Amino acid sequence: MLTVSDLLTRAGSFQLGPLDLTVRAGSVLVVLGPSGAGKSVLLDTIAGFRTPRRGRVRLDGEDITGRPADLRGIGVVFQDAALFPHLSVRDNVGFAPALRGQRRSPEIDELLARFGIAHLARRAPRSLSGGERQRVALARALAARPAALLLDEPLSALDQPVREELREVLRATLRDLAVPAIHVTHDRDEALRLADDLAILDAGTLRQTGPADELTRHPTDAVTARLLGWAALGPAREDTDCVHVGDLPIDPTVLGNGAVLGNGATRGTVYYRPEEVRIGGRDRLSYHALRARAQVVEVVRTVPLARVLLGTTPPLTALVLHRDLDDLDDLDDLSGEVEVTVPGHALRIIEAGTPPPPA
Numbered sequence: 415m416l417t418v419s420d421l422l423t424r425a426g427s428f429q430l431g432p433l434d435l436t437v438r439a440g441s442v443l444v445v446l447g448p449s450g451a452g453k454s455v456l457l458d459t460i461a462g463f464r465t466p467r468r469g470r471v472r473l474d475g476e477d478i479t480g481r482p483a484d485l486r487g488i489g490v491v492f493q494d495a496a497l498f499p500h501l502s503v504r505d506n507v508g509f510a511p512a513l514r515g516q517r518r519s520p521e522i523d524e525l526l527a528r529f530g531i532a533h534l535a536r537r538a539p540r541s542l543s544g545g546e547r548q549r550v551a552l553a554r555a556l557a558a559r560p561a562a563l564l565l566d567e568p569l570s571a572l573d574q575p576v577r578e579e580l581r582e583v584l585r586a587t588l589r590d591l592a593v594p595a596i597h598v599t600h601d602r603d604e605a606l607r608l609a610d611d612l613a614i615l616d617a618g619t620l621r622q623t624g625p626a627d628e629l630t631r632h633p634t635d636a637v638t639a640r641l642l643g644w645a646a647l648g649p650a651r652e653d654t655d656c657v658h659v660g661d662l663p664i665d666p667t668v669l670g671n672g673a674v675l676g677n678g679a680t681r682g683t684v685y686y687r688p689e690e691v692r693i694g695g696r697d698r699l700s701y702h703a704l705r706a707r708a709q710v711v712e713v714v715r716t717v718p719l720a721r722v723l724l725g726t727t728p729p730l731t732a733l734v735l736h737r738d739l740d741d742l743d744d745l746d747d748l749s750g751e752v753e754v755t756v757p758g759h760a761l762r763i764i765e766a767g768t769p770p771p772p773a
């Protein structure tokens with residue numbers, strides 16, 4: 415288990431923390447945050463490349479805060495793989511086993527096979543593509559049998575198909591080898607694919623941490639909500655039996671976090687999940703917290719989801735599968751009205767005090 419407690423690091427005028435994090439044995443913690451949030455500063459501090467002003471880093475209960483980077487037993491993989499240029503792919507992966515006196519370890523072949531690079535074993539790093547180099551870097555890091563692995567956007571320089579494939583290989587490998595890992599990224603899809611636990615980092619501050627599924631369904635913080643795909647609808651106004659956002663009535667009992675609402679949190683902002691907005695009056699049997707009729711203002715056929723802007727006040731955006739869009743004849747006639755519904759689980763109220771970041 416890797417734990418970080420009361421960690422505070424400065425980089426120029428930037429301050430990271432103070433923050434606490436735990437990576438459970440064999441689990442993957444993804445730190446999700448926008449560019450400049452402090453993700454690299456965090457990993458550099460845990461790896462021992464930066465000295466914190468305050469706080470402790472512990473690995474399996476042992477305090478490693480003052481230990482030099484190369485004696486921490488922590489593996490690090492960066493965005494651009496720095497391989498040993500004079501060694502073949504096999505010797506790069508076999509570097510740490512050789513130091514252990516296991517030049518012919520079967521582990522090397524297993525890792526080469528796992529990362530799909532066995533056929534490249536004799537090649538030199540300079541002859542490899544970016545994706546192949548990252549595979550070698552990941553295999554090499556794991557061959558060192560690290561007590562923990564830090565991954566600093568290792569997939570972000572790769573093109574989409576390579577990135578998606580390598581993400582799946584990485585996911586399976588981390589699970590099989592049970593290495594506790596921290597993976598940092600600004601990419602939501604990547605975060606949600608890889609994470610057991612999520613930590614949302616913004617401007618050096620941890621906004622919300624917890625199991626990935628829990629954070630996705632129940633964000634309690636505006637930055638977290640936004641980064642996990644929720645959109646701000648607007649400020650909530652409490653009426654006798656419902657909550658209003660602009661002209662839209664919402665059943666407060668299904669707002670997700672009703673307990674918060676009882677605390678007078680109707681001064682908060684209502685967030686919704688655009689991919690859960692239903693248009694066209696289907697799903698009549700399920701219960702919806704928000705129901706309205708609206709004109710379709712614009713349909714943007716993006717890939718893979720179409721974005722439908724609805725003329726409600728305030729405007730709602732629906733993210734709809736193309737297949738579903740094609741079933742909706744009424745969408746071709748932008749002058750007509752459609753029925754718009756949002757299920758209760760796709761609506762949250764987030765208390766004032768965590769203002770939404772700029773869109």
Ligand SMILES: Nc1ncnc2c1ncn2[C@@H]1O[C@H](COP(=O)(O)OP(=O)(O)OP(=O)(O)O)[C@@H](O)[C@H]1O
Pocket residue numbers: 425426427428447448449450451452453454455456600
């Ligand atoms: N050596 C330094 N001197 C001054 N400021 C620094 C230094 N290193 C980092 N910073 C600042 O710290 C902040 C956080 O940087 P960091 O690289 O950790 O962000 P990040 O979340 O990893 O961003 P990205 O996703 O773009 O890589 C930035 O504002 C950066 O300019």
